[in-house]
Amino acid sequence: MQIERFDYLVVGSGLAGLTYALKASQYGQVCVLTKGEVSDSNTNDAQGGIAAAVGEADSWELHEHDTHIAGAGLCDPEAVRHLVKHAPEAIRWLIQIGARFDLTGDDLALGREGGHSRNRIVHHADKTGWEVERAMVAAARVNPKVSVYQHSFVTKLQTSNGRCVGVTAEIEGLGQRSFEARAVMLATGGCGRMYQHTTNPRVATADGIALAIAAGAEVKNMEFMQFHPTTLYHPQMRSFLISEALRGAGGTLRNHIGRRFMYDYDLRLELAPRDVVARAIEEEMKKHETWCVYLDMTHLAPDLLKHEFPTIYARLHQIGLEMEKEWIPVVPAQHYSCGGVVTDLEGRTSIPGLYAAGEVACTGVHGANRLASNSLLEALVFADAAAFASKNASFANVIAFQDDPYHCISEAESIRIRRSLQRAMTAGVGIVRSSDGLRNTLGVVNGLVEEYDSLPFSPYSQHPLETRNLLIAARSVVESALRRTSNVGLHFNQDLASEVSPNNSAALPSPPAWRQNPEE
Numbered sequence: 001m002q003i004e005r006f007d008y009l010v011v012g013s014g015l016a017g018l019t020y021a022l023k024a025s026q027y028g029q030v031c032v033l034t035k036g037e038v039s040d041s042n043t044n045d046a047q048g049g050i051a052a053a054v055g056e057a058d059s060w061e062l063h064e065h066d067t068h069i070a071g072a073g074l075c076d077p078e079a080v081r082h083l084v085k086h087a088p089e090a091i092r093w094l095i096q097i098g099a100r101f102d103l104t105g106d107d108l109a110l111g112r113e114g115g116h117s118r119n120r121i122v123h124h125a126d127k128t129g130w131e132v133e134r135a136m137v138a139a140a141r142v143n144p145k146v147s148v149y150q151h152s153f154v155t156k157l158q159t160s161n162g163r164c165v166g167v168t169a170e171i172e173g174l175g176q177r178s179f180e181a182r183a184v185m186l187a188t189g190g191c192g193r194m195y196q197h198t199t200n201p202r203v204a205t206a207d208g209i210a211l212a213i214a215a216g217a218e219v220k221n222m223e224f225m226q227f228h229p230t231t232l233y234h235p236q237m238r239s240f241l242i243s244e245a246l247r248g249a250g251g252t253l254r255n256h257i258g259r260r261f262m263y264d265y266d267l268r269l270e271l272a273p274r275d276v277v278a279r280a281i282e283e284e285m286k287k288h289e290t291w292c293v294y295l296d297m298t299h300l301a302p303d304l305l306k307h308e309f310p311t312i313y314a315r316l317h318q319i320g321l322e323m324e325k326e327w328i329p330v331v332p333a334q335h336y337s338c339g340g341v342v343t344d345l346e347g348r349t350s351i352p353g354l355y356a357a358g359e360v361a362c363t364g365v366h367g368a369n370r371l372a373s374n375s376l377l378e379a380l381v382f383a384d385a386a387a388f389a390s391k392n393a394s395f396a397n398v399i400a401f402q403d404d405p406y407h408c409i410s411e412a413e414s415i416r417i418r419r420s421l422q423r424a425m426t427a428g429v430g431i432v433r434s435s436d437g438l439r440n441t442l443g444v445v446n447g448l449v450e451e452y453d454s455l456p457f458s459p460y461s462q463h464p465l466e467t468r469n470l471l472i473a474a475r476s477v478v479e480s481a482l483r484r485t486s487n488v489g490l491h492f493n494q495d496l497a498s499e500v501s502p503n504n505s506a507a508l509p510s511p512p513a514w515r516q517n518p519e520e
């Protein structure tokens with residue numbers, strides 16, 4: 001087997017992967033393996049921004065407090081402190097490599113999102129992820145120490161004596177190749193494609209989670225699946241993200257009769273943490289038997305909407321919806337996996353030589369529910385720490401790479417199995433779960449794994465291997481959800497409904513008459 005040698009290998013080319021690549025390039029040769037084009041990533045689609053306490057009236061302590069409240073008491077305190085203290089420095093680095101953020105005068109313009117007690121979202125209109133990815137890709141392209149293999153699908157993490165020593169991948173046009181390195185960084189993003197409706201791009205197929213599980217790495221908190229409260233409900237553009245920044249700018253949520261229903265659910269109204277708002281919407285739709293609720297931006301100046309949210313404005317315009325005049329129909333959809341491959345503060349997983357960062361990782365900062373705009377920040381801060389930590393890693397004494405006899409099935413079967421998985425996960429492991437629903441879903445997922453494994457072998461194709469990765473990660477989500485015996489953050493099982501999540505309004509001082517809806 002032909003084996004190429006680099007100092008550092010990176011699987012994935014979103015913000016976490018490219019941050020690690022750029023930082024690690026100070027210490028050696030880096031190879032980035034990405035299964036699509038270099039810019040196909042969750043990062044690219046991120047609208048909101050990057051949270052950082054850089055405003056005058058802000059402090060890392062307040063950012064830390066807000067992260068803990070959103071995380072429902074399950075965040076790792078050390079990880080959160082590391083995150084918020086390094087946020088301003090991470091923004092400075094992005095600016096240094098060429099990312100452009102909106103300014104007010106000479107200062108960064110700071111937006112607001114749910115769960116934040118201050119305006120602290122650094123952004124580039126409503127396409128921050130696109131801008132950040134653009135700057136990172138440009139920096140990687142001119143860096144002679146970073147090589148990028150596109151259309152390279154990693155099928156196996158190679159381990160030797162309990163240590164990760166490299167990977168095996170299928171590379172378009174070249175076939176199977178193996179790579180050896182001093183350190184391997186998993187930065188493969190999320191797993192949203194296990195659901196029918198997700199804001200994630202088509203590449204979000206849980207590849208890193210499945211690779212890590214197969215290699216024996218510790219994975220946790222997979223039940224904390226975040227549903228974004230507001231994605232577009234429209235047949236031609238289902239699940240298009242309607243950024244939380246719109247609620248931060250003053251958008252209000254209304255039911256089908258125009259009632260601002262968040263008054264019935266939480267004193268923080270539309271800017272409560274995401275789990276709270278998504279559950280309120282789900283309940284409101286169930287109560288009134290409606291398919292969606294509405295985001296009302298009609299009281300805001302049309303110029304502000306066009307200027308602050310050009311992408312959303314233009315996309316809505318394409319379907320004939322004028323947000324300055326009409327309410328936007330919205331529904332929650334899968335958005336972010338708060339759990340993942342367990343890492344320490346420097347991105348080390350439980351397997352020596354293997355690091356993880358970004359959505360695939362579970363650093364502990366999100367606890368039971370991620371605070372808005374902490375995801376790009378987490379990717380930046382922890383990938384940076386991992387690059388530094390792997391600086392002095394040495395090559396293992398590799399005995400031999402193992403063969404990877406992966407099992408592909410036909411694409412037609414893969415599509416059928418993936419659709420069944422998406423239906424089962426949407427029905428059984430959504431915003432509100434039940435014990436029976438979870439048990440049934442586990443049965444379905446296990447059945448689909450068995451079915452996949454019993455189908456005849458087909459020649460290599462990426463889709464089936466992605467489907468199998470989704471099945472493995474989905475099983476981990478359902479098993480984790482079944483293990484959790486009380487409701488907290490994003491995990492809400494109606495059979496345990498008497499439990500109170502520490503981040504709901506019951507834990508906060510309640511101002512007098514907060515339920516009073518001034519519109520009534």
Ligand code: SIN
Nearest residue numbers: 047048243244372373
């Ligand atoms: C959004 O723009 O609402 C998404 C930002 C995030 O996921 O933090």
